[in-house]
Amino acid sequence: MTMVPHPLVSFVIAVLWLILTGVTPGQMVLAVLVGLVAGAAFGKLTAERVRVRRPGLMLLLVGRVFLDIIRSNYQVAGLILTDARGRRRRSGFVRITLDLTNRNALAMLAIIITSTPGTAWIELDPDDNGLLLHVFDLKHDQDWSRVIKTRYEPLLMEIFR
Amino acid sequence: MTAATVLSWVLVTSQICLVSALVLAGMRAIRGPRAQDRVTGLDTMYVCAMLLMVVTGMRQGTHFLFEAALVIGTLGFVATTAMAKFLMRGEVIE
């Protein structure tokens, strides 16, 4: 057990503290203390350490998600305005079996899928790693499972190996 | 018409939009029909109230309302998650 079990978490929390309170010497001391305590508390909570192998790929992932969110915002907003009762659109559940097992990578995938309008993460079956999604517009049903399988999953596997 | 006038009109319109969104979400929270619909409506109300704080702060040129927005956001998250957890454990299955 080292003095700083989670350096990244402690650092981020200290920086956020300084952003919210303003940079003065007293607040800097307080920020370091809060960061250390919060990092230690975080260590008690999580079972698995976050290991980001390829920070560069992380940027690629963020860029992809950014573009996808813009695109699906546009699509879902249009569908809500034109076809709320679902005459030309079919919504429903999709089940995808994931190869991803790392818990941090799964959490990341959950954030990506849910914050993209049009897809919602409902449940992950721990037995066969099957993910239950709800898709707003199922006309492109195959499209969505392919997007997750080819666009996100390999990248996440590469980042959190 | 200067750019500042445009911006001030946009800010007022944006406040109207957000209040309408708040009312619509409130209607969903009242109408239901099931508990999970009400919780979703309430969660959207929290988000709208938070954004309304940010836009009002922009209109008045102060940064003080930002703290209020932060508190609303945090409380909204905790409240909604607690209610959703209660729905899962609370009444249907004992």
Place this chain on the structure above:
Amino acid sequence: MTHLEQLPPSVAIIVAVLVAVGSVLTLIGALGLIRLGNFYDRLHAPTLGTSWGAGGILLGSVIMFSTLGSRLVVPELFLGLMMLVTTPVTLMVLGRAALHRDRAEGRIPHDPSGPAG
């Protein structure tokens, strides 16, 4: 409205566009919440407000206060980051709770295992 007149016109227009896009998207999201037919469809509506709805308004606020104070104002980014992380958690727990309740009452809207219809 003196502080708005201090903004350079180009910045004022950018802020206006961002705020307009953000609030209109939030309104569309709330409209979806009231118009859509079933719970699982409605679950998608609030994400409009929390992704680009909040993003546009917060970005506009960052640009405006940074230009006015001639220093970078970042707390809004913190708020945006918080929303980005907390909203999926909320919606995921809600979705699971709804599925759980529907299953317990024996009414599942579509068959999740097969191609849904």
